[in-house]
Amino acid sequence: MQDPNEDTQWNDILRSKGIIPEKPKEVTEDQIVDILENTINEKTGRTTDDFEGKTLDELDELEDEEDEKVLFEYRQKRIAEMKELASKSKYGEVKEISAEDYVQEVNNAGEDIWVVLHLYKAGIPLCTLINQYLATLARKFPTTKFLKSISTTCIPGWPDKNLPTIFIYRNGSMVKQIIGAIELRGMKLTEAELEWMLGQVEAVPTKIMEDPKPKVKDVLFSTLRQGTDDLADSNDW
Numbered sequence: 001m002q003d004p005n006e007d008t009q010w011n012d013i014l015r016s017k018g019i020i021p022e023k024p025k026e027v028t029e030d031q032i033v034d035i036l037e038n039t040i041n042e043k044t045g046r047t048t049d050d051f052e053g054k055t056l057d058e059l060d061e062l063e064d065e066e067d068e069k070v071l072f073e074y075r076q077k078r079i080a081e082m083k084e085l086a087s088k089s090k091y092g093e094v095k096e097i098s099a100e101d102y103v104q105e106v107n108n109a110g111e112d113i114w115v116v117l118h119l120y121k122a123g124i125p126l127c128t129l130i131n132q133y134l135a136t137l138a139r140k141f142p143t144t145k146f147l148k149s150i151s152t153t154c155i156p157g158w159p160d161k162n163l164p165t166i167f168i169y170r171n172g173s174m175v176k177q178i179i180g181a182i183e184l185r186g187m188k189l190t191e192a193e194l195e196w197m198l199g200q201v202e203a204v205p206t207k208i209m210e211d212p213k214p215k216v217k218d219v220l221f222s223t224l225r226q227g228t229d230d231l232a233d234s235n236d237w
Helices: 009-016 029-044 056-088 099-107 125-140 191-199 216-236
Strands: 094-096 114-120 145-150 165-170 173-179
Touching: 094 125, 099 114, 099 145, 099 165, 114 125, 125 145, 125 191
Parallel strands: 094 145, 114 145
Antiparallel strands: 114 165, 165 173
16 A cells, blocks of 8 residues: 655645645754743743753753752742731630720721621520530631620620621621521521531631531431331330
8 A cells, every 4th residue: 555645746646635634744853942942941941051061960950959949939838828827826715805895806806807706695595505616616717806795795785686696797897797596596506507607708717618507308307217216116015
């Protein structure tokens, strides 16, 4: 069989008719040099002139230098990130405030600082439960500022029916408010659910992406299963 890449008159006729493909174009030496120079420049920020006259050992040293440079830059970036995180990780507890502290602790908390304020009253079980959860969350997320205040001490005349109340601020402005036992899911509220609620507005960097509250069908299935188990136990008698 005749080679279709041969330079023959017959192959030229076949190519002109589209019967065989055009002969592949050869890559010139200049094109190879250009490709090499562009690749080196993209990878290292150097040109081929930087490598002229270098021995193999010298080229190896240059490669090591480039690796060290990349690692150094990455290390410096991580150190900066860690320092920034450490500077923001200065809370870690729930601080009690009064009305006089409000402006300083909430409105003037600082740039990009998230503030979670819980208005509560002693003797209300759900308020006590939420204070317990917030104490744990404050330790878990020390970059968020957690505060609590007796409701009528912080806001005179704040009605008990609105308790518990959670205000969430950032840069001195209110981002979200969660008011009353219904919004806070009553005594069945779990710490994971509260963390998820705060995470919905990015007040805490939670990893809980979905509402951990049991779905209605799951509760119904659990109830039906429990009923079936009870019936089976009674049949054993």
